[in-house]
Amino acid sequence: DTAVSQTPKYLVTQMGNDKSIKCExxxxxxxxxWYKQDSKKFLKIMFSYNNKxxxxxxxxxxxxxxKSPDKAHLNLHINxxxxxxxxxxxxxxxxxxxxxxxxxxxxxxxxxxLSIL
Amino acid sequence: AQSVAQPEDQVNxxxxxxxxxxxxxxxxxNPYLFWYVQYPNRGLQFLLKYITGDNLVKGSxxxxxxxxxSQTSFHLKKPSALVSDSALYFCAVRDRxxxxxxxxxxxxxxxxxxx
Numbered sequence: 001d002t003a004v005s006q007t008p009k010y011l012v013t014q015m016g017n018d019k020s021i022k023c024e025x026x027x028x029x030x031x032x033x034w035y036k037q038d039s040k041k042f043l044k045i046m047f048s049y050n051n052k053x054x055x056x057x058x059x060x061x062x063x064x065x066x067k068s069p070d071k072a073h074l075n076l077h078i079n080x081x082x083x084x085x086x087x088x089x090x091x092x093x094x095x096x097x098x099x100x101x102x103x104x105x106x107x108x109x110x111x112x113x114l115s116i117l
Numbered sequence: 118a119q120s121v122a123q124p125e126d127q128v129n130x131x132x133x134x135x136x137x138x139x140x141x142x143x144x145x146x147n148p149y150l151f152w153y154v155q156y157p158n159r160g161l162q163f164l165l166k167y168i169t170g171d172n173l174v175k176g177s178x179x180x181x182x183x184x185x186x187s188q189t190s191f192h193l194k195k196p197s198a199l200v201s202d203s204a205l206y207f208c209a210v211r212d213r214x215x216x217x218x219x220x221x222x223x224x225x226x227x228x229x230x231x232x
Binding site: 004040041042043045048056090092103105106107108109110111 | 149151153155158159160161162163166168205207211213219220222224225
């Protein structure tokens with residue numbers, strides 16, 4: 001009965017490859033997020049979707065493309081992987097009450113550890 | 118500009134002693150404030166939040182935090198630390214009028230509790 005689940009947990013691949021990470025939440029939340037945590041544990045938001053609509057798109061290379069088929073799923077596809085993409089990627093979700101009114105905590109998955117060889 | 122500062126990369130305390138993990142913030146409006154904890158190889162877990170009202174908020178695992186508007190601080194506290202509290206702690210802030218869901222995180226403070 002995991003609330004936010006990500007697959008795979010570990011991803012080891014070579015530079016230049018294309019890979020996808022999947023995320024699913026069973027909390028009934030309408031907002032989902034992707035974060036990148038670097039080797040120094042710094043968390044940086046990448047994208048946010050509300051009811052399948054992109055609402056936050058930080059300065060992320062366009063090799064990264066999120067896709068939300070429905071409000072319970074948010075996937076992340078990465079093209080032409082680079083060494084600097086090595087990090088832990090976290091998916092999160094929250095229940096938000098409308099634009100500008102949002103005090104609910106975010107629920108995080110356990111991360112996908114991406115290593116580029 | 119919104120920002121969160123956690124001035125200490127590491128905090129070390131002995132088991133049974135009180136602990137404090139510091140956080141200061143900067144937002145253009147009134148903040149929602151959060152603390153999260155991250156254990157090794159796990160995602161962030163919500164501990165507590167300040168929305169409005171009483172400046173002292175209580176959360177999970179015996180943690181509490183004090184909101185101080187004049188000092189723009191939201192320090193995390195626990196009266197008696199446990200070895201199992203050892204983890205990475207993140208403070209986060211959201212401007213009430215900000216884009217939906219946009220949280221700003223501090224850089225994290227590694228708490229180590231010695232037996």
